[in-house]
Amino acid sequence: MKVVDTVLSYAGDYHPQSKGMCRLRVFSGEGGPRVLITDLGACNNGRSVTNAIEMIVDRIEDSGLALGATIFIEHYENPDPERDTFDQVRVSPSVNWHSISKEAAIALLGCDPDELEDRTETNKRIVGRAETLRLSTSRFDASPWPESPEITKRKLEIAEGMISRSSVRALVEAGSGERELQRLLKSDLSIIAEAFASPDGEYICFSELPFGDGSVDFAVFTGRSRMDIILIEVKGAEFNLVNVNHYQEFNHKVLEAAGQLRKRLGLFCRNPEATRRELHRIRAEAERGSPLHNAFLGPNAPLEVDPDKDINIRSVIIGGRTQNVLQESRKRHDYERGTSPQVRLESWDTWLRRIQRD
Structure with missing residues (x-):
C-alpha cells in the first residue's frame, strides 16, 4: 500500500x-x-x-x-x-x-x-x-535559465547545417534509393537525433558504426544514467513497406535488413559486457573530439551516463512507403512482438512524422 x-x-x-x-x-x-x-x-x-x-x-x-x-x-x-x-x-x-x-x-x-x-x-x-x-x-526558475555560451554556440552550429524535413520528403516522394537517402541524412546527423534522442539535445550520432560482425548505417547514443543506443538501418523509398499482393508480407529488403540486425543483436546478447565497454569507449572518444565514425555531438555534451551501468540497445529499420496506416501498424506491432531480438520497422512516412523541423 x-x-x-x-x-x-x-x-x-x-x-x-x-x-x-x-x-x-x-x-x-x-x-x-x-x-x-x-x-x-x-x-x-x-x-x-x-x-x-x-x-x-x-x-x-x-x-x-x-x-x-x-x-x-x-x-x-x-x-x-x-x-x-x-x-x-x-x-x-x-x-x-x-x-x-x-x-x-x-x-x-x-x-x-x-x-x-x-x-x-x-x-x-x-x-x-x-x-x-x-x-x-529561486524567483527566476520559472523563466528560461541562461544557457552556457558553449551550448548556445553548438546549437547555432547545428542550426546552420540543418537539412529540412521537406528535402527528405522530396526524395521519399520521388522514390529515391537508399544511397541517395543516406547521402542526404549523413550531411546532417541531427535529423536522426531529432527522431530518437531522449532527452532532447543530449545525444551523439554516428554513421557506419561497427557493430557485431558488420556495421549499421546510423546510431544514436543518448539517455541518462544508463545509456540508450538506437541502431538504425536505412532502405530506399522505391517500394512499399508491405507488398501489395495476396500475401501482404513485408518487402524482402526490409526483412533482409531485419535479419542482419537481429544477428548482430544476438552477438551483443551473448557477450554484453565486452560490447558495453566498447560502446562506452567510442562515446568517450567522441566526447573528447574524435571524428571516428563521423561522430556528431548534440548541444548538451558530454552525456550524463554511467559507464558502469548496463546499456539499452534498440534497433530500427526505415524503408518503403506506407499504403494503409492501420493495416501496417498492426502488422508492425505483431512483427516486433513476435521476433527476438526485437527490431522496429518504420516506413519513411511514419518516420517523417517524428521530425519537428520545417
Missing part, C-alpha cells in the same frame, strides 16, 4: 546554490517501507538522482518519511513507459546500482502495476509541488 507520494527536496544545507528534488513514493510492506525515487527530469532544478543518491537516502532517513527502509529503487521515466529504467540501490558500505526490470521493481515495492502508469509529468499535484519548491529557492 502506498503511504507517501510527494516531492522531496535534497538541496544541500551548507551551500546556497545546491539544488535538487525528486518524486518520492513509499510503500508499506513486511520488513519495512519500500522506497521509489523518481527523477523529475526537466522539473528537477539540480543534480540527477543518480548523482545525488547518497544525499537523497540521507534526507529520506532524516525526514522520517520511511523509517527503517531497506529497499530503495531509482527510477527514470521515459516518454515510452516501456523504456523506463529501474535500479535497486544500496548505499552501505558503498553505493552500488543493480539494474532490474519493471516487473521486478513492482514485486520489490509491493505496489499495484497501475502505480507506474501515474506519469509524473501529468500528475498535477506533483508538478505543482515541484514548481513551488523550485520558486522558493
Whole structure:
C-alpha cells in the first residue's frame, strides 16, 4: 500500500546554490517501507538522482518519511513507459546500482502495476509541488535559465547545417534509393537525433558504426544514467513497406535488413559486457573530439551516463512507403512482438512524422 507520494527536496544545507528534488513514493510492506525515487527530469532544478543518491537516502532517513527502509529503487521515466529504467540501490558500505526490470521493481515495492502508469509529468499535484519548491529557492526558475555560451554556440552550429524535413520528403516522394537517402541524412546527423534522442539535445550520432560482425548505417547514443543506443538501418523509398499482393508480407529488403540486425543483436546478447565497454569507449572518444565514425555531438555534451551501468540497445529499420496506416501498424506491432531480438520497422512516412523541423 502506498503511504507517501510527494516531492522531496535534497538541496544541500551548507551551500546556497545546491539544488535538487525528486518524486518520492513509499510503500508499506513486511520488513519495512519500500522506497521509489523518481527523477523529475526537466522539473528537477539540480543534480540527477543518480548523482545525488547518497544525499537523497540521507534526507529520506532524516525526514522520517520511511523509517527503517531497506529497499530503495531509482527510477527514470521515459516518454515510452516501456523504456523506463529501474535500479535497486544500496548505499552501505558503498553505493552500488543493480539494474532490474519493471516487473521486478513492482514485486520489490509491493505496489499495484497501475502505480507506474501515474506519469509524473501529468500528475498535477506533483508538478505543482515541484514548481513551488523550485520558486522558493529561486524567483527566476520559472523563466528560461541562461544557457552556457558553449551550448548556445553548438546549437547555432547545428542550426546552420540543418537539412529540412521537406528535402527528405522530396526524395521519399520521388522514390529515391537508399544511397541517395543516406547521402542526404549523413550531411546532417541531427535529423536522426531529432527522431530518437531522449532527452532532447543530449545525444551523439554516428554513421557506419561497427557493430557485431558488420556495421549499421546510423546510431544514436543518448539517455541518462544508463545509456540508450538506437541502431538504425536505412532502405530506399522505391517500394512499399508491405507488398501489395495476396500475401501482404513485408518487402524482402526490409526483412533482409531485419535479419542482419537481429544477428548482430544476438552477438551483443551473448557477450554484453565486452560490447558495453566498447560502446562506452567510442562515446568517450567522441566526447573528447574524435571524428571516428563521423561522430556528431548534440548541444548538451558530454552525456550524463554511467559507464558502469548496463546499456539499452534498440534497433530500427526505415524503408518503403506506407499504403494503409492501420493495416501496417498492426502488422508492425505483431512483427516486433513476435521476433527476438526485437527490431522496429518504420516506413519513411511514419518516420517523417517524428521530425519537428520545417
